[in-house]
Amino acid sequence: MESINIGSSIKVDVLPVGFSAKDVVEKYQKEGKESYYGVDLGAVVQKHEQWKTHLPRVAPFYAVKCNDDPILVRLLAGLGVGFDCASKIEIKTVLGLGVSPSRIVYANPCKFKSHLEYAEKEGCSLMTFDNKLELDKVKKIYPGARLLLRIRADDPDAICQLGVKFGADPANAPSLLQRAKDLDLNVVGVSFHVGSGCQNATAFSDAVAAAAKVFTVGEELGYQFNILDIGGGFPGTDSVKISFEEIAGELNRSLDEHFPESCDVSIIAEPGRFYASACATLAVTVSSIREVEQPDGNSSYMYYVSDGVYGSFNCILFDHAEVFPKIAFRDTEDVDARTCSIWGPTCDSMDVILKETKLPPLEIGDVLYFEDMGAYTKSSSSTFNGYSTPDCYYYVDNSSKEAVSNVLSPGSPLQLVVNVS
Numbered sequence: 001m002e003s004i005n006i007g008s009s010i011k012v013d014v015l016p017v018g019f020s021a022k023d024v025v026e027k028y029q030k031e032g033k034e035s036y037y038g039v040d041l042g043a044v045v046q047k048h049e050q051w052k053t054h055l056p057r058v059a060p061f062y063a064v065k066c067n068d069d070p071i072l073v074r075l076l077a078g079l080g081v082g083f084d085c086a087s088k089i090e091i092k093t094v095l096g097l098g099v100s101p102s103r104i105v106y107a108n109p110c111k112f113k114s115h116l117e118y119a120e121k122e123g124c125s126l127m128t129f130d131n132k133l134e135l136d137k138v139k140k141i142y143p144g145a146r147l148l149l150r151i152r153a154d155d156p157d158a159i160c161q162l163g164v165k166f167g168a169d170p171a172n173a174p175s176l177l178q179r180a181k182d183l184d185l186n187v188v189g190v191s192f193h194v195g196s197g198c199q200n201a202t203a204f205s206d207a208v209a210a211a212a213k214v215f216t217v218g219e220e221l222g223y224q225f226n227i228l229d230i231g232g233g234f235p236g237t238d239s240v241k242i243s244f245e246e247i248a249g250e251l252n253r254s255l256d257e258h259f260p261e262s263c264d265v266s267i268i269a270e271p272g273r274f275y276a277s278a279c280a281t282l283a284v285t286v287s288s289i290r291e292v293e294q295p296d297g298n299s300s301y302m303y304y305v306s307d308g309v310y311g312s313f314n315c316i317l318f319d320h321a322e323v324f325p326k327i328a329f330r331d332t333e334d335v336d337a338r339t340c341s342i343w344g345p346t347c348d349s350m351d352v353i354l355k356e357t358k359l360p361p362l363e364i365g366d367v368l369y370f371e372d373m374g375a376y377t378k379s380s381s382s383t384f385n386g387y388s389t390p391d392c393y394y395y396v397d398n399s400s401k402e403a404v405s406n407v408l409s410p411g412s413p414l415q416l417v418v419n420v421s
């Protein structure tokens with residue numbers, strides 16, 4: 001099997017074009033693990049192409065929390081993507097790849113003092129805030145920081161609401177900016193996040209319009225804002241109510257209206273899910289089966305599998321994800337499905353992946369797989385009860401081999417495409 005040398009013990013396999021997720025799962029099952037991810041690095045390159053095509057004015061800063069897999073992050077760095085980091089360790093991870101601090105936005109409006117000190121030491125100066133006391137903290141620890149005022153701009157239908165925790169009401173922008181001015185702090189722009197899993201493109205255009213008003217407030221106070229950060233919330237798959245292209249169309253229209261190219265404002269975004277979701281397929285193994293007789297005399301089946309909600313499937317709890325099992329190694333099209341439930345491996349009864357579904361009869365040792373498992377899965381999983389996070393197997397198909405090896409091969413320079421100053 002051909003593979004790309006990326007200068008570490010990890011290899012990236014080159015698979016023939018047309019390999020399906022099922023083929024990938026079946027290939028890596030031979031490694032003998034109960035659970036594993038197949039990670040398609042070519043899919044990440046394609047996402048980046050899609051971004052550049054549809055949002056050419058917007059520089060993406062990948063939200064590391066979504067999936068901090070080191071190869072994924074390295075690939076994105078090599079593609080010229082910037083990074084949204086929320087903590088010291090995330091900043092450290094990204095700087096460790098040779099990424100310049102100018103390609104990082106420290107996008108947590110509520111920062112630990114020690115993390116802020118680290119940002120200061122490393123010159124990681126672009127950061128968000130949304131409250132008065134944070135300004136005092138920044139003044140003490142990093143008076144030279146370049147600040148973005150995060151305003152609240154929710155999509156009420158977004159899958160994960162962020163506005164309940166972060167974002168200043170735009171009505172409070174004047175007093176916050178006045179306070180920043182009094183402290184002689186350097187506010188350089190506005191940021192927002194419409195919520196993760198956005199369902200309404202107008203949430204973005206409404207937020208851009210609200211941000212434009214805050215730019216005017218800044219101007220009246222003597223600030224010269226030059227960065228607009230439109231946050232994350234972009235879908236990572238096509239199986240959602242609204243497509244990336246629709247959102248991009250709406251966004252481009254409102255950006256052209258409120259922030260035309262002539263206005264010299266750099267526009268950045270913090271996509272997480274968009275880049276990470278589709279690249280990973282998770283395979284799990286059926287380890288035990290319990291037959292349960294139902295009142296009507298029929299049986300239902302409880303399948304216990306090798307990963308659950310304390311692991312990769314934490315996305316069901318935290319990210320409100322819906323997951324769809326498929327079966328590897330067998331052609332089950334003509335087999336009658338029967339009622340069953342799918343459970344994670346830990347001793348907690350909350351550890352359930354699907355409370356009721358229908359699947360063809362399964363046996364111990366059967367492999368189930370779940371596509372689009374790259375976002376908010378591995379990065380937020382625990383090892384509760386002694387179950388480890390699944391290993392990743394990386395691959396590309398022939399069509400993306402060159403793009404991926406260009407950026408991951410040892411000695412390949414990180415392209416400094418994104419540089420917001």
Ligand SMILES: *Cc1c(COP(=O)(O)O)cnc(C)c1O
Nearest residue numbers: 063196232233234270271272273
């Ligand atoms: C989580 C988060 C993101 C990424 O959101 P997605 O919906 O995955 O795109 C971006 N910015 C901030 C501040 C976040 O908290």
